[in-house]
Amino acid sequence: MKVIVNIQLKNGVLDPQGKAVHHALSSLKFDEVNDVRIGKQIILDIEQSDKASAEKRVKIMCEELLANTVIDDYTIEFPTC
């Protein structure tokens, strides 16, 4: 089963990487861009039969390793296709 974890910096936490990309986009004349936030997308392939237990296990993985819960927010989703 495939599980997708999206990790983004919490609102209010400065995102220097996003600022750099925003600056680069402006220099390429993409002036319609107001803000850029960059995070991680982790795709896990796990040996689990049902979604509920998969979600529970992945939540623990996020809390213990994948996300820095002080500065990151994370969401867990299952691909539709």
Add this chain to the structure above:
Amino acid sequence: MKVIVNIQLKNGVLDPQGKAVHHALSSLKFDEVNDVRIGKQIILDIEQSDKASAEKRVKIMCEELLANTVIDDYTIEFPTC
């Protein structure tokens, strides 16, 4: 308008970061994990009124800057909420 760009390495391209996280998860006894792929999720806030032109512009941004189209695949989506 918010636009989400998900960038992942193409299949077949080695993902050392993913391998390292997979190894760390195994050492934390998450043995049900078969594979880990790590990519980027970029959230753009852009000044655009309709989705079609926003998607067209973001596609150009991906081709020119955000994604390395030799080794990366990217998808463009609009948040539902």
